[in-house]
Amino acid sequence: xxxxxxxxxxxxxxxxxxxxxxAAEKVEYLKTDWSFKGLFGKFDRASLQRGYQVYTEVxxxxxxxxxxxxRNLAEKGGPEFSExxxxxxxxxxxxxxxxNSDGEMFTRPGKLSDKFVMPYENVKAAQAANGGxxxxxxxxxxxxxxxxxxxxxxxxxxxxxxxxxVSLDDGVYYNKYMYxxxxxxxxxxxxxxxxxxxxxxxxxxxxxxxxxxxxxWSAEPHLEARHQMGFKAIVYLIILTTLVxxxxxxxxxxxxxxx
Amino acid sequence: xxxxxxxxxxxxxxxxxxxxxxxxLANHLTDYPTPKNLNYWWTFGGILTFCLITQxxxxxxxxxxxxxxxxxxxxSVEHIMRDVNYGWLIRYIHANGASMFFLxxxxxxxxxxxxxxxxxxxxxxxxxxxxxxxxxxxAAFMGYVLPWGQMSxxxxxxxxxxxxxxxxxxxxxxxxxxxxxxxxxxxxxxFFTLHYLIPFLILGLVILHIWALHVPGNNNxxxxxxxxxxxxxxxxxxxxxxxxxxxLLMFMIVFAFFxxxxxxxxxxxxxxxxxxxxxxxxxxxxxxxxxxxxxxxRSVPDKLLGVVAMLSAILILAVLPxxxxxxxxxxxxxxxxxxxxxILVADVLILGYMGAMPAEGLYLxxxxxxxxxxxxxxxxxxxxxxxxxxxxPIPLSITEPVLGGSPNLAAARSKESKIE
Amino acid sequence: xxxxKTKRRDFLFTATTAVGAVGAAAAVWPMVDxxxxxxxxxxxxxxxxxVSSLKPGNTITVLWRGKPVFIRRRTxxxxxxxxxxxxxxxxxxxxxxxxxxxPEWLVMLGVCTHLGCVPLxxxxxxxxxxxxxxxxxxxxxxxxxxxxxxxxxxxxKYEFVNANTxxxx
Numbered sequence: 092x093x094x095x096x097x098x099x100x101x102x103x104x105x106x107x108x109x110x111x112x113x114a115a116e117k118v119e120y121l122k123t124d125w126s127f128k129g130l131f132g133k134f135d136r137a138s139l140q141r142g143y144q145v146y147t148e149v150x151x152x153x154x155x156x157x158x159x160x161x162r163n164l165a166e167k168g169g170p171e172f173s174e175x176x177x178x179x180x181x182x183x184x185x186x187x188x189x190x191n192s193d194g195e196m197f198t199r200p201g202k203l204s205d206k207f208v209m210p211y212e213n214v215k216a217a218q219a220a221n222g223g224x225x226x227x228x229x230x231x232x233x234x235x236x237x238x239x240x241x242x243x244x245x246x247x248x249x250x251x252x253x254x255x256x257v258s259l260d261d262g263v264y265y266n267k268y269m270y271x272x273x274x275x276x277x278x279x280x281x282x283x284x285x286x287x288x289x290x291x292x293x294x295x296x297x298x299x300x301x302x303x304x305x306x307x308w309s310a311e312p313h314l315e316a317r318h319q320m321g322f323k324a325i326v327y328l329i330i331l332t333t334l335v336x337x338x339x340x341x342x343x344x345x346x347x348x349x350x
Numbered sequence: 351x352x353x354x355x356x357x358x359x360x361x362x363x364x365x366x367x368x369x370x371x372x373x374x375l376a377n378h379l380t381d382y383p384t385p386k387n388l389n390y391w392w393t394f395g396g397i398l399t400f401c402l403i404t405q406x407x408x409x410x411x412x413x414x415x416x417x418x419x420x421x422x423x424x425x426s427v428e429h430i431m432r433d434v435n436y437g438w439l440i441r442y443i444h445a446n447g448a449s450m451f452f453l454x455x456x457x458x459x460x461x462x463x464x465x466x467x468x469x470x471x472x473x474x475x476x477x478x479x480x481x482x483x484x485x486x487x488x489a490a491f492m493g494y495v496l497p498w499g500q501m502s503x504x505x506x507x508x509x510x511x512x513x514x515x516x517x518x519x520x521x522x523x524x525x526x527x528x529x530x531x532x533x534x535x536x537x538x539x540x541f542f543t544l545h546y547l548i549p550f551l552i553l554g555l556v557i558l559h560i561w562a563l564h565v566p567g568n569n570n571x572x573x574x575x576x577x578x579x580x581x582x583x584x585x586x587x588x589x590x591x592x593x594x595x596x597x598l599l600m601f602m603i604v605f606a607f608f609x610x611x612x613x614x615x616x617x618x619x620x621x622x623x624x625x626x627x628x629x630x631x632x633x634x635x636x637x638x639x640x641x642x643x644x645x646x647x648r649s650v651p652d653k654l655l656g657v658v659a660m661l662s663a664i665l666i667l668a669v670l671p672x673x674x675x676x677x678x679x680x681x682x683x684x685x686x687x688x689x690x691x692x693i694l695v696a697d698v699l700i701l702g703y704m705g706a707m708p709a710e711g712l713y714l715x716x717x718x719x720x721x722x723x724x725x726x727x728x729x730x731x732x733x734x735x736x737x738x739x740x741x742x743p744i745p746l747s748i749t750e751p752v753l754g755g756s757p758n759l760a761a762a763r764s765k766e767s768k769i770e
Numbered sequence: 771x772x773x774x775k776t777k778r779r780d781f782l783f784t785a786t787t788a789v790g791a792v793g794a795a796a797a798v799w800p801m802v803d804x805x806x807x808x809x810x811x812x813x814x815x816x817x818x819x820x821v822s823s824l825k826p827g828n829t830i831t832v833l834w835r836g837k838p839v840f841i842r843r844r845t846x847x848x849x850x851x852x853x854x855x856x857x858x859x860x861x862x863x864x865x866x867x868x869x870x871x872x873p874e875w876l877v878m879l880g881v882c883t884h885l886g887c888v889p890l891x892x893x894x895x896x897x898x899x900x901x902x903x904x905x906x907x908x909x910x911x912x913x914x915x916x917x918x919x920x921x922x923x924x925x926x927k928y929e930f931v932n933a934n935t936x937x938x939x
Contacts, residue, residue: 130611158425158428158429158432160810160813162809162813163432166809192820203813204810204813204814204815227623228624230428231428231622234614234619234622235619235620235622235623236619237619239619270632310622312431312432313431313432313438316438317438317439317442317610317613318610318611320439320610321606321607321609321610321611322610324606324610325603325606325607325610327789327793327796328599328602328603328606328793329603330789331599331786331789331790331793332596332599332600332603334782334785334786334789335592335595335596335599335786335790336596337782337786338592338782338783338786339592339593339595339596341782341783342588342589342592343589343592343593346386346584346589407801408801411801411804411805414804414805415804415808429808429810432809433808433809433810433811434804434808434809435800435803435804435806435808435809436799436800436801436803436804437804437808439800440800440801440804
């Protein structure tokens with residue numbers, strides 16, 4: 092047993108010291124309090140709605156969100172726009188449909204069942220319009236980045252003057268949190284870039300938080316249902332485990348007494 | 351299964367049972383005499399059965415929505431996550447279920463190593479178990495390819511390229527595996543087909559595994575042969591059923607935590623980026639349960655030998671019953687083996703950790719030492735130990751130590767009752 | 771073992787089994803429900819059809835929720851015939867006035883109520899539709915008149931968005 096403890100403490104020391112040395116190389120992400128973390132975490136509806144506004148007014152000109160539909164905006168657990176609002180949002184976009192009976196494609200106002208309209212026809216077109224860099228689809232972006240929401244939140248606020256020893260090409264910017272510090276996207280947010288309907292002041296920090304919350308929802312639209320069901324499931328399992336435990340004690344008491 | 355006579359009470363039951371002795375089988379399974387000193391490490395067989403059935407059921411339901419096509423696979427997974435009723439739940443159970451399956455199988459294997467369950471007369475059970483483990487790795491690997499994310503694609507590329515190490519025919523085999531000149535749609539569809547097939551092969555082997563188990567009966571923590579049925583045994587139902595059930599529920603609580611509160615923690619972020627044959631992710635790692643073997647592969651500087659080393663690391667287990675020369679099963683009575691056992695556990699954990707780190711500098715050195723030790727354990731230490739080791743006195747029956755046997759076992763027993 | 775003890779144990783076992791059974795049932799539901807129409811399918815509820823070019827006596831077939839919908843611009847004779855039928859003669863009595871709010875336009879699911887085949891236009895003993903699978907005859911209002919089908923062809927929810935456009939669903 093002693094050996095075992097020795098070994099495990101050695102392993103722990105190796106692992107801990109290593110992760111420390113690794114952490115030291117990394118930049119510490121900016122922190123904020125996310126309402127959707129924790130056992131009962133839920134989205135902040137107002138923040139999601141503001142986040143959607145930031146997406147359409149700022150990000151959507153380059154970044155697609157191809158797995159989302161306009162109906163999602165009115166669904167439970169999301170921004171929860173009213174159905175009328177969501178319909179109006181959908182109708183404000185021109186959707187290509189068809190072919191009609193003449194075999195031609197045509198545009199019509201969007202419907203709830205339509206997917207989010209994409210800024211470019213395809214990846215090649217997106218690359219061509221952005222100097223060869225493809226602005227990634229944002230549907231599952233926070234799940235596709237190691238640092239998750241903290242990374243996105245920090246990245247949006249991480250634009251700085253490049254240090255003198257770093258030379259940047261045209262169309263490349265310096266970002267403290269980007270892997271390798273070089274990013275092809277210019278700082279997308281600036282103070283007062285959007286005008287929030289609810290009077291929230293549109294600081295870069297606030298917009299970063301709102302859009303990141305929105306992206307978290309878009310990546311995990313059933314997060315609230317998952318948290319709720321998880322709590323119920325675990326409480327249920329604990330109750331059943333307790334009952335089974337006492338049943339087991341009862342059953343095994345027969346054997347013990349016979350020995 | 352003719353170890354006892356059974357005759358159904360009802361006429362209908364008798365009529366049926368004479369033609370197909372299912373009732374005899376059911377009776378055998380419920381009455382099956384089990385050593386009563388089995389500890390909780392023995393509950394993982396039942397837990398693994400649960401894992402297999404869960405994976406099959408969730409897998410079948412996912413297959414109803416998944417589209418095995420390079421252009422649509424990623425999208426269909428997102429469709430499952432977003433639109434299908436409870437699709438997110440089913441997918442997260444399936445994805446995390448793979449990890450839970452491996453967690454349980456590793457505990458199951460290391461239990462067997464500690465208590466010498468692979469030794470005569472249980473060699474066939476053990477070998478079937480190793481085949482199941484190999485098939486599990488194949489199923490898990492192909493399953494990981496199906497979402498067609500970056501890790502799926504590059505994992506598939508790297509693993510299939512292992513075959514190119516084979517002299518002369520290697521390249522041909524890889525092309526054959528791919529159905530093209532790179533991992534692409536034909537690869538995906540065949541992986542889906544095989545991923546669908548393998549669980550049923552595993553199910554069949556599990557039945558053989560249990561059948562082979564029921565011939566000699568369970569090993570037990572003391573590791574001695576017991577008479578059955580006797581006062582050393584209890585009928586499987588209700589004693590073992592309820593105990594397995596309790597352990598399973600504890601396991602399910604951990605499982606539920608992952609599914610509901612950390613569903614992506616065991617996965618890799620890059621797999622939420624759609625497969626792109628033009629860009630390799632900066633840091634390719636397999637799923638955690640394959641990391642020790644990945645470390646072995648990388649620690650050998652030669653392509654062919656690396657692959658050979660990795661395969662040998664698994665296949666060496668199949669001949670373990672003959673490498674371990676000790677007649678004593680349980681490590682409880684083998685003071686030296688017990689120490690080497692824990693060193694092996696640590697060695698495998700270190701290998702796993704090194705598998706996740708970049709293969710350079712100190713990491714590579716540690717991985718090499720750990721790899722060497724892994725083979726040393728099985729090829730040198732175990733065979734020699736059987737001859738050199740001075741073992742402790744063994745009790746005559748499992749009830750004896752309670753009345754006053756070796757101090758070691760008494761300690762083991764008291765610890766066990768604490769867990770209960 | 772005393773009787774009291776037995777009872778308490780029985781209660782414990784019963785409670786454990788019951789709680790376990792509830793959980794098992796709850797776990798089965800997601801596996802069943804996943805086969806129901808998903809959110810994206812439910813969202814495709816309505817289709818709009820331009821009927822401006824349809825002449826009297828003609829039928830167009832459009833797809834709605836994966837099923838054919840017949841839109842027929844009926845002639846005066848057809849309307850007259852549909853409206854003059856006595857209720858007693860019908861297998862499934864429904865007034866034509868209820869089936870076609872605007873008498874000129876008949877909109878219904880082109881699915882035979884027997885076993886789901888698509889009936890043929892302008893066929894059968896009642897000048898309406900005829901199902902080739904098992905010989906059901908429908909009249910000019912899509913009502914079952916002869917054959918194994920039990921019900922009239924179903925009229926879906928629809929409305930005229932404007933004079934030329936019908937919105938189904």
